[in-house]
Amino acid sequence: MNKSMTRSMVLAINLLVFSAYVNAAPSGETIARQGNGKGAVACISCHGDKGQGNEAAGYPYLAGQPLAYLVKQLHDFANKRRPNPIMQPFASALSEDEIKAVASYYAQLPLPKITSAKKSPSQTTTGEFLAKEGKWSVGMPACFQCHGDQGRGIAPNFPAISGQPASYIKKQLEHWRKGERTNDPIGLMQAVVADLDESEITAVADYLSEQSPTTYK
Amino acid sequence: MMNSKQLLLGLSMIALSQAVMADSTQRAHAVTEPIVTKPYLPPPKDTMPKGEFGDMVRLGKQVFTETGKYAPKYVGNKLNCVNCHLDAGRLANSAPLWAAWGKYPAYRGKNKMVNTMEERIQGCFTYSMNGSAPPADSQELKALMSYAYWLAEGAPTGVDLPGRGYPKLDEPENKPDYQRGEQVFVNNCALCHGDKGEGRKQNGKVVFPSLWGDDSFNWGAGMHRVNTAAAFIHANMPLGKGGSLTEQQAWDVAYYVNSHERPQDPRFKENVKTTKEAYHQHQCNYGEKIGKSVLGKR
Numbered sequence: 001m002n003k004s005m006t007r008s009m010v011l012a013i014n015l016l017v018f019s020a021y022v023n024a025a026p027s028g029e030t031i032a033r034q035g036n037g038k039g040a041v042a043c044i045s046c047h048g049d050k051g052q053g054n055e056a057a058g059y060p061y062l063a064g065q066p067l068a069y070l071v072k073q074l075h076d077f078a079n080k081r082r083p084n085p086i087m088q089p090f091a092s093a094l095s096e097d098e099i100k101a102v103a104s105y106y107a108q109l110p111l112p113k114i115t116s117a118k119k120s121p122s123q124t125t126t127g128e129f130l131a132k133e134g135k136w137s138v139g140m141p142a143c144f145q146c147h148g149d150q151g152r153g154i155a156p157n158f159p160a161i162s163g164q165p166a167s168y169i170k171k172q173l174e175h176w177r178k179g180e181r182t183n184d185p186i187g188l189m190q191a192v193v194a195d196l197d198e199s200e201i202t203a204v205a206d207y208l209s210e211q212s213p214t215t216y217k
Numbered sequence: 218m219m220n221s222k223q224l225l226l227g228l229s230m231i232a233l234s235q236a237v238m239a240d241s242t243q244r245a246h247a248v249t250e251p252i253v254t255k256p257y258l259p260p261p262k263d264t265m266p267k268g269e270f271g272d273m274v275r276l277g278k279q280v281f282t283e284t285g286k287y288a289p290k291y292v293g294n295k296l297n298c299v300n301c302h303l304d305a306g307r308l309a310n311s312a313p314l315w316a317a318w319g320k321y322p323a324y325r326g327k328n329k330m331v332n333t334m335e336e337r338i339q340g341c342f343t344y345s346m347n348g349s350a351p352p353a354d355s356q357e358l359k360a361l362m363s364y365a366y367w368l369a370e371g372a373p374t375g376v377d378l379p380g381r382g383y384p385k386l387d388e389p390e391n392k393p394d395y396q397r398g399e400q401v402f403v404n405n406c407a408l409c410h411g412d413k414g415e416g417r418k419q420n421g422k423v424v425f426p427s428l429w430g431d432d433s434f435n436w437g438a439g440m441h442r443v444n445t446a447a448a449f450i451h452a453n454m455p456l457g458k459g460g461s462l463t464e465q466q467a468w469d470v471a472y473y474v475n476s477h478e479r480p481q482d483p484r485f486k487e488n489v490k491t492t493k494e495a496y497h498q499h500q501c502n503y504g505e506k507i508g509k510s511v512l513g514k515r
Contacts, residue, residue: 124263133262136304141457146409148419157408185408191458 028105031098039093043102046086052112055209058167064111064213068156070103072183081183111152114163114212127207130200138195143204146188152213157185166209173201256379259307259315259368270363277364280357281306281314284346285423288357293348294480295416295423295432298361301345301440303453306368309380310452310459316381318369335362344438347480383448389468393443395507398473401466405455406474414477429477436482436503436513443500446471476507478514489513 026036032051035041043051046059053061062070076082077091094102131151134142144151146158153160161169175181177193184190193201265274280287282305284297299305306314321334332340338361339350351358372378402414406428410416414428427433439445451467453459462470482503485492489511493504503513 134304136308139457139459141303145456146424148424149422152419154417154419154424186405186455186458188408188455188457191461 026098026101028101028103031094031102032105036094036098040090040098043106048112050112051106051109053165053168055165058165058171060164060168061112062106063109064153065107065159066153066155066157067103067107069153069159070106071099074099074103076183082181111160111213112163113214114210125203125207126200127203127205130196130204131207131211135196135200140192140195143208150213151208151211160213161208162211162213164209166205169205169208170201173205177201256309257315257372259313260370262305262307265367273360273363274367276356277360277362277367278305280360281364283422287360288342288351291342291348291351291357292346294346294427294434295418296346296426296434297423298341298346300423300426301449303456306365308453310382310384311449312382313368313380314365315369315372316378318365319372319374319376319378320381334365338362338365343483345434345440347433347435347438383445384452386444386448386451386464386467389447389465391465393447393468393472395473395476397466398469398471398476401462401470402473405462405466406470409456414474428474429479431480433479435480437484437496441475441479441501441503443468443471443475443502446475472502476502476512478512481513 026034031040032043035043043062046054046057047062048054048059051061051063053059073082074091074094077084077087078094080088091099130140131143134140134145143161146154147161148154148158151160151162172181172189173193173196176184176189177196179190182190196204265271265278276287281298281302284299285292285295301312302308302314303311309316317337318334321337322331323337324330325332325337327340335353335358338358339353342348342350403412406414409425410428411425413430414433415430416423416427416432417425434440440449447464447467447470450471451460451462451464454462454467482492482496484496486495489504492513497503505512
């Protein structure tokens with residue numbers, strides 16, 4: 001076999017491998033924008049064009065969240081460890097490769113800028129106090145102790161929480177408190193919210209929703 | 218100090234005697250309701266004094282919670298005081314400052330002399346922070362002293378307050394074990410502290426502390442003792458779920474964490490063997506052969 005033949009064979013094989021790869025799984029961005037054509041609809045229709053979420057509807061942002069966290073949530077939606085009638089069929093329709101692809105796509109996007117972010121009032125509110133100091137009289141650490149400075153998230157396991165829609169945060173905290181959501185690693189969130197009352201949950205959800213995860217103080 | 222079991226027994230007896238005196242419906246109530254003792258409570262966080270003294274108290278809290286940032290000259294690792302004294306040194310059973318304040322000066326077997334509170338805190342910097350002792354007249358130590366004094370406002374002097382130190386555990390049923398400890402670590406600790414105990418940082422700021430290695434406490438720190446670490450872990454870890462591990466699990470994982478290399482004991486002299494003989498006659502793995510190498514050789 002001469003050199004040019006070897007080269008063209010290598011090229012042909014490369015092309016074959018490449019096209020097989022492309023056929024096997026659409027890219028993460030394609031899934032996000034168009035769905036996978038097998039039951040998973042486009043993520044952007046609820047989670048926003050840039051993965052920034054939808055505050056009015058209470059859909060969370062996905063952009064900039066840790067990869068492992070996103071993969072785990074999709075797995076948990078699919079196997080109902082995180083019960084959610086909207087997400088369950090979509091997550092179930094994704095193959096393992098598609099889950100990794102779409103999670104990788106969102107993980108590499110920048111955290112969204114929260115345009116409705118407010119400056120903290122001069123007086124520390126209940127919500128701010130819970131987020132920064134916790135409520136140790138009942139053994140509750142501060143939100144930012146695990147979710148990082150300003151609630152920007154700590155890869156791989158702790159998602160960003162600042163700037164998520166207030167209704168989304170509130171719903172998650174309530175679900176953990178009632179035992180309706182139980183997919184938190186080693187039950188940390190269930191333990192943390194166990195001793196929070198309704199008004200504290202509202203206060204901390206409101207405070208977090210008004211913080212932008214991209215800005216530092 | 219009473220250990221937790223003795224305390225529980227004492228409380229149960231009080232509950233029982235009250236229950237016996239009460240009528241039957243109240244008795245059921247007394248037995249099922251947990252008994253809450255009222256420990257000393259430090260002043261609320263938002264009541265720090267105004268003026269120059271208040272400024273020093275505020276600086277003390279900053280040194281305490283972000284030690285590497287506010288006392289960089291004296292810190293040799295990536296830890297902050299608050300990593301072992303939770304809730305900014307306020308939390309009962311997590312070696313709170315308010316309980317230590319009234320117990321110094323005191324004789325300490327560790328350095329065989331009477332230590333003032335300043336000297337006790339200097340010890341933390343030498344060992345737990347793997348750094349050097351801030352002088353007594355340094356801004357950093359004055360600030361920490363002011364913060365501790367403020368936290369202990371109204372607390373009695375010379376009294377062992379409930380919640381002081383870490384609640385001592387009974388000796389474990391089974392000898393602490395590396396393999397079992399590793400399992401406990403993987404299942405409960407690695408989530409935050411990382412698979413290799415390296416901790417996690419964000420923009421250079423520690424979020425979860427390193428448990429061993431160069432960024433952690435050295436072989437002279439109290440936390441390298443398996444019994445001390447077990448007591449801390451059992452009362453306080455995983456964060457937000459204190460008391461959820463069994464005592465055996467706490468012993469095992471404390472043994473596992475303290476079976477890894479960490480910075481040398483600053484009192485090191487000649488070799489590991491002589492250093493061990495001089496300073497490590499307690500429950501620890503310094504100078505022990507674990508796996509292929511002897512710990513403390515680095």
